[in-house]
Amino acid sequence: MSHELPKAYDPSSIEEKWAKFWIDERLFDVATPADGRAHNPFVQLLPPPNVTGRLHMGHMLNQTEMDVLARWHRMKGDTSVWVPGTDHAGIATQMMVERQLKSEGGPGRKEMGREAFTERVWAWKQQYGSAITDQMKRLGASVDWSREYFTMDEKLSVAVKETFVRLWEQGLIYRGAYIVNWDPQIQTAVSDLEVENEERAGHLYHVRYDFADGSGSITIATTRPETMLGDVAVVVNPSDERYTAFLGKMLVLPLSAVNGGANREIPLLADEWANPEFGTGAVKVTPAHDPNDFAIGQRHKLPQPSIMDEQGRIALAGSPYDGLDRFEARKKIVADLEANGHLVAIKDHTLTLPVSQRTGAIIEPRLSMQWFLAVNKKPGKDGAPTGAASIAENAIAAVRDGHIRFTPEMYSKTYFEWMNNIHDWCISRQLWWGHRIPAWHCNACGKITVSLDTPGACSGCGITDIHQETDVLDTWFSSGLLPFTVFGWNSTNELTPDLSAFYPTQLLVTGFDILFFWVARMIMLGSHFMLDVPMPDGSKRMLADAVPFREVYIHALVRDADRQKMSKTKGNVIDPIEIITKYGTDAVRFTLASQASPGTDIAFNEGRTEGYRAFANKIWNAARFLQMNIERGKEAAYTASLGSHDSFSLELPSTTPLETRWIFSRLATVSAEVDRSLAAYRFDEAAQAVYQFFWDEFCAWYLELVKVRLDFEAPKNDVTALTLNAVVSVFEAALRLLSPFMPFLTEELWHALYASVDMPSPAKSIALTRYPQAADFAADAASVEAMNTLQELIVTVRGLRKDLGVPEKEAAPILLHASDKISALAQANADMLAKQARVASVALASAPLTGNNARSTASFDVAVIYERQIDVPAERERLTKEIAKFTKGVESAQKQLGSESFLAKAPVHIVDGLKKQAAETQLLLEKAQAALEALPPA
C-alpha cells in the first residue's frame, strides 16, 4: 500500500502539511483575466483584521463561512477570488508601539518626533504585523495571497489621497471647530461609533448660583461640576414657570474668581432643551465641553471657552485648579463649593458615560478643529452643484432599490435607521500612524491647499511658507475604499482589468458590530466613487454596478458554552488556536458551520467539537476500511477504479444491487440539499446534511451492507467487482461534498484513495475538483423506498430481539406478515437481514401477527421465533404507552375527518393523507391492544 493510513485520525499530522501545500502551490491565486472578464465571478473581500490583532473566535467563524462559500463556488466552476489583507488600525497600533516605547524606558513618541516614530511603527509592523495572517493560514482559508494588501501600502495610500482630494473639490469635506468625542488617553478625536455608552453609578450635584443683583439665587443640577469653570450661561425651559420671572438676570458663577479678580457673571436664559423634570430644571451651559451645551451655545451665540487641555487636565492659567486632572478637579471643586456654602445637595444618580472603545478612557467632549465628510450634501464643482446625489442618498438607494441585499434581511432595517439619521463623519484623527491628510495650511493667509502631491506654494496667496496638516484620516476611511482600491482604482477613473473583472464583489461576510463602521461606509464610498468609472463595455456605470458588493451576509456572535459574551474581564475567552490544537481545524470549522444559522448567536460548546472530531475519525476509518478492501480485492484479482466513475455513477449496470442503487440516489438528493442550503447561507443545514449522509447512510448502512458483497473468498463475480467500484466512487464523491467544510481531512483522504487504486490524483487538490451535483448520480426512487422498508424491518427485528433477550451473536428465524411485494423484498434480501439483524430465516405468515414476540409497523408484522419469554411488565408498559399514543392519534384524526368543513376546505392530498394515516394508526392500535391482551397476567 503506497499511502497507508494510521489507525486513528490525527489532525496535527495532516493539517500543517496541506496548509503549506496550498500556499506553496499558490492554488487559490487567481490571475487577472486578460480580457477583463471573469467567468461567473465569486469575489469576496476579507474584513481586514487589525494588524495588531490575534485571531479570535469571531474571525474564525467569519473565515470558516467565507471559506466554505469560496471553496463551494470554486468547485462549482466559478471564479472564486478571496482577497485577504490587514488594516493599519491607527489607534490600536499607535498605542501598542507607544506602550512598547514606555516599557523600554527610552524616548517616548513626542520626544522621538513624528518621522522617527512612524518609522518605528513600520518596523513593528514588519516584525509582528503578520501574526494574524499566519494564524489565518492555519485555518486553511483559501484566499488569494497574491492579492494580499495592507491599508498603508503605497498603492492604497495614493488612492486614499486621491479620494480625499476629490471629495474636497466636490465640497464634501470641510474643516471646522466642533465638539467631538475626545479620547484624552491617546489624545485624538474619535467618531461617534467609537464611543460606547456605559451606565455607571454617579452623582447629581445641586449647586446654588446667586443672582448678581443680590435678589436671590437659583439652583442648578449637574453631573460634572468641574465643567462649571467653563460655564457661560444657565438655561431653564421657557415653559417652566418657576423661573420665568428671573429670565435675563445675571448670575455670579461660583469659584470663577481667578487670581483674586472678580467673579464671572453669566446670564439666565430660556431654552427648550432644559427639562423641567430633570434635577432642578435649571442647567448650566458649558459649550466647549458638552455636545448639547454646544448646540445651546450656538443658538444663543454664546462664547465657547475651553478649560481643559488635550489630556483632560484643567487649563486655566492662574486658577487654583489649573493642571488638575478632571476628576481631581471635580473633588476639589465639590469640596470648595461645600466650603463656601454653594453646594445644596449631592444625590445618587445613574448616568450614562461615554467611554472610548479603543482605550477605555472616559471620553471628554472637546471643542476642536476637525475635518468632516458632509454625507448629506450634494457634491459640487467650483461651488456649483453637479446634480449628483449626496453620499447618503446613494447609499440608501443602493439598498432600497435592491442593488445590495442583506441576509438576515432585518439588518437592512438597522441600516436604513442609521443612514436616515446619519451625521457628518469626523474623519480626522490626531495620530501619527495613518494616512496623513493631504492638505497644506498657508502660514500667511491661512488658506488650505489640498493636493495629491506636495504643493510648492499656497494656492491662495502663492507664498511658499506652508505646512502640511498634522492630522491623519480615520482608519475606516481607507478601509471604506477597499472594494475598489484593492483592484487598482486610480486617479484617472480608468477601468483597470481587475476592476473590470472583479467589481462589484459578490458577497461581504461580516459581523454586525461593523455594520456602520465599515459596511455602510463601503457602500457610501463605493457608490460615490465608482459611478465615475465606466462599465466594461464602455457604458456609463449606474448605481446597481457602482455598489461595492451585491450581498451582505451578517453573521452572529460566538459566545461561550453558557451563551455568555466572551470577554477578557470575564476570563471566558476561547482561543481558537488552543481548540484547534486539541481537536483539529476541521472539527472546529465544522462546529462553527453546523451552528451558523443566520441571525442566531453561536454558543460554542467544546463537547460539540469533540463530536465533530469523532466524525472526522469516522470518515478516516471508513477510508481505512476502503483501503483494506481494495487491497484484499487486489489479492483476489479485482481492480478498483476511479477512472470512469462519473459515468458509472449515472448509468448503473443492471446487476447493481439494491443498496448501491439506494446510496447513489441518496447522494443525488443530499448533493441537491447541500447546494440549496449553501445558496441560502444555511451553513447549519448544509453541514447537517453532509454529516447525516456520511455517518448514518454511508458508514452505518452502506458500508455494513457491502460487507456481504465484498466477499473476496468467493469465486470472482460481477457484483463484487461492481460493488467495490461503487464504494470507492461514492466515497470519493462524498469527500468532495464534505471538502468545503473539512478541507484538510478530505484532501488527505482523497489523495490516499487515489493512491490506493493506483491512479494519479486527477487534480493537485480536491479543492480544484467538481462539486457533486444531483445530476451526477443515478436517482432511483423505487430503490430508496425498498431500502427504507428493509431498514425499518431490520430496526424492528433488532429491537424485538433485544426485548426477547436473544443473545447478540445468536441467529433467530423470523416470521413476516406483509404485502406480497414486501414479502418478496424480504426474502430476496435474506442475506442482508441475516447480516444486519441476525435473521436465520424468513418465513411468511398469512395471518396478522400479534403474539408476545411480534411487532407491527404500518407496512408489516414481524415475529422473532425465540423460546425465551419476554419481560412481561416492561412489555406491558411499552404497549400501554403505545396504545395511549395511537388512541390519541386516532381520536384527533377522526375528529378532523368528522368535520364537514375540513373535508370541504382542506386540500385533497391532506385529506387523503390523513385518512390513510388514520387507518394505519387504527390498525396499529388494534394490534397493540391484541398484543397487550395476549400478554400473560402479571
Added chain:
RNA sequence: GGGCGGUUAGCUCAGCUGGUUAGAGCGCCUGCCUUACAAGCAGGAUGUCGGGGGUUCGAAUCCCUCACUGCCCA
C-alpha cells in the same frame, strides 16, 4: 425613551410562505472490545413548542396581549 430580535427535549439549536404522529447534535440509561472506527456499535427514555386570547376546517408556525430575556440607537 425609540427600534430590532429571542423564548421548542437536561444543554445548544433547527423547524415558523399554517397541513398528516415536532427534529438534530451533545448529554442521559441498558447491553456489547461483532478485525474500518470504544473518537465505536446496538437498543432506549425525554417536549401541555414561555402564559393568555384570537383568526382558521386545522396554529410551534399568522394576529393581539402579558411575562421574561438579548442587542442596537438616543
